[in-house]
Amino acid sequence: MAQREQIPGEGLRPTVAVVGAGPTGLMAAERLSGAGFGVTIFDGMATPGRKFLMAGRGGLNLTHSETIEQFAGRYGVQATRFRQYLARFSPQDLRNWADGLGAETFVGSSGRVFPKAMKASGLLRGWLARLRGQRVDLRLRHHWRGWSGEHLRFDLADGSEVLVTPKAVVLALGGASWPKLGADGGWISLLRDQGVAVQPLRPSNCGFETDWSAHFQEKAAGRPLKNVLLSFSGRQARGEVMITGYGIEGGPVYALSAAIRDSLASHSPVEVTLDLKPDMSVDALTQRLAARRHGQSLSQFLKKELSLADATYSLLRETAASIPGEPHEIAGLLKALPIRIYRPRPIEQAISSAGGLDFAAMTDELMLRARPGVFACGEMLDWEAPTGGYLLQGCFATAVIAADGVRSWLNGNPS
Template sequence: MQAHFDAVVIGAGPAGLMAAGEIAAAGHRVLVAEAKPSVARKLLMAGKSGLNLTKDEPLSQFLTAYREASSWLSPVISAFDAQAIQDWAQALGQDTFVGSTGRVFPKVMKASPLVRAWMAQLTNLNVDVRTRWQWTGWDGDALCFDTPDGAQQVSATATVLALGGASWSRLGSDGSWAQILADRGVGLAPFAPANAALCVNWSPHMTPHFGGALKSMRWTAGDLTSRGEVTLSRHGLEGGGLYSLTPTLRQGADLMVDLLPDLSVEVLESRLSKKPAKLRLAHWLRNGLRLPPAKVALFFEMTKGADLPRSQWVATVKSLSICHQGLRPMDEAISTAGGVKQAALDDGLMLRELPGVFCAGEMLDWEAPTGGYLLTACFATGRWSGRAAAEWISR
């Protein structure tokens, strides 16, 4: 037998749950189908490090984080911006605070209380949540699922797809939905890693520095720069300071780092000119510039221990070229670029090729750095598609 719902939301991450809440609040009967054994797994994983919900900064500045996608995401995010997200969390009983960099976190610094309150709210709205329901496509107009009880088919007046990107597959985002939509003529951009670490083939002398943080440095790749922190790992370099540079690194831009961004070339040259002629490079880095051991190690790793002429010392400190082997595998990336193209969607995020089917979250073709931008767009596109789906049902 085939059940019918006003709406079926496939994917129980932040975008899907937001869409489900909007549709149910409009008085419609909603089923949420999640392939994994529990909901919001990626959100809960992100919450282990504090759950950066959004960033409190002027909207015009906020939108620049979405680069090429900023124009079409602008009305969506403007309708559910940083302040709206804080108000929403507060309504769920989760107080927030704004950190020194503008990032917004729950005061409890974890995701689980927010998710519990959110699920309780959806239960009160009579949202039916089914876990271990793996979507396999359509049979005619019916949605097909593999479930613990065997194959199931469900029909819906509106469907919201919130299936995630193609990273962290163990948490549910494996991109397997792409072929299903491609077979229906939906325009897709290829997946690519975003917010990804870099591979570096370190020499043995770097081993003692693994796990160490590189702070107070300016990283540059193409037209992007970052002052964020980066961590040395056995695989390479990772952290927010690099993640925001992924779009240009993915295109092959060179990575450069300024080890002392707060001191100009002129100041460093002046200070160096006063040092003895017999000064050794290592001594100058450690004692003259007071660079921490991890920075000194990185300097010599990237210069291959070369005996640089004194005339090149300052220039190399200010623009150290980072030799790497490209981005880490896509499944390790925090998020992905690519997915459903804007041209495949109408203004309500409904697929032009599949009337009544809406898309939300990371499966759309946009990317943004960490720092609150990722979650904001997931929340906002989920809310937007949910409201559009509710209007579709009512019509």
């Protein structure tokens, strides 16, 4: 039997339910409670910000220091929209916000922005303390199951059900990568049932599967190819590519993942090329290879004289029909090694997801046209961006748009 849960502030001042205690939901809650609204956050997990904490494991890349024009371009087909969002909550605003929580930031050599502590845990602790200070009520282990008439319906861990009737709602339910951290895309059917258009979720910033032989997997899985240049369909990305048992992962792979994934949707396999020596021309490489001593194995030469990764020779053997004998042919292969890609890794293993709530289903303030008073923000919306701080910046900026939309809406609909 469903109970009706009392939420603080009801009857006294407008009350907002924020569903999802990831960075997006917390930012929306901060903004609204700071403006004097009573806010209750609900989340299905036992602790808030699980993916945010995971993001901090490898160094929390909060945002990027490049120009707004370049920054907006990272959102691809949604660049125009995000240019407007960034004007409302810029990378500098995000840095100021982190500084204000005692998590002073710095710009790394790549232009990426990190808190000095690198991790998310201190920042999250300070943030939750600020929210408590702003009288935000946090209800964990509340799994949102959609609506029952005008009420939000939540399942609790003990099997009971709770109905909540806020004056406005912010949905910040995330995408579907790493579902064990809470966001599993379960909201899609709940919103489609309301007539809201949702684009299918797809893996973004993900690895890809190849057809490596068992022999190669044994020899090379787990070996990095440092400082290589990955190319696909006129796009290039440089960095470390990791060979895995199933295929390839790593920064350059993620950077090109949207284009590779979209091509795979129409035909498979597709071919990417690897330049294993991006700082040397084919001619310079040919000259070096021509100087190989008689009797010195190519494998040793690549490792010792060209400082290429241990796995390089195995990779040549795996990908080329046969290893050519002429120096200029070997040089050509090292500069453009073809790798066949069959499919992306599952969304559960991707860093983020593409697809989500269709922007056409929302007003400019990110309110659902089909459910006035319900706003949405963060990774659950239909946008994607590469790694580099663009994901969290996009989440925070959309949280600000939605929170400000709630304010205007409640001010116009105070009853």
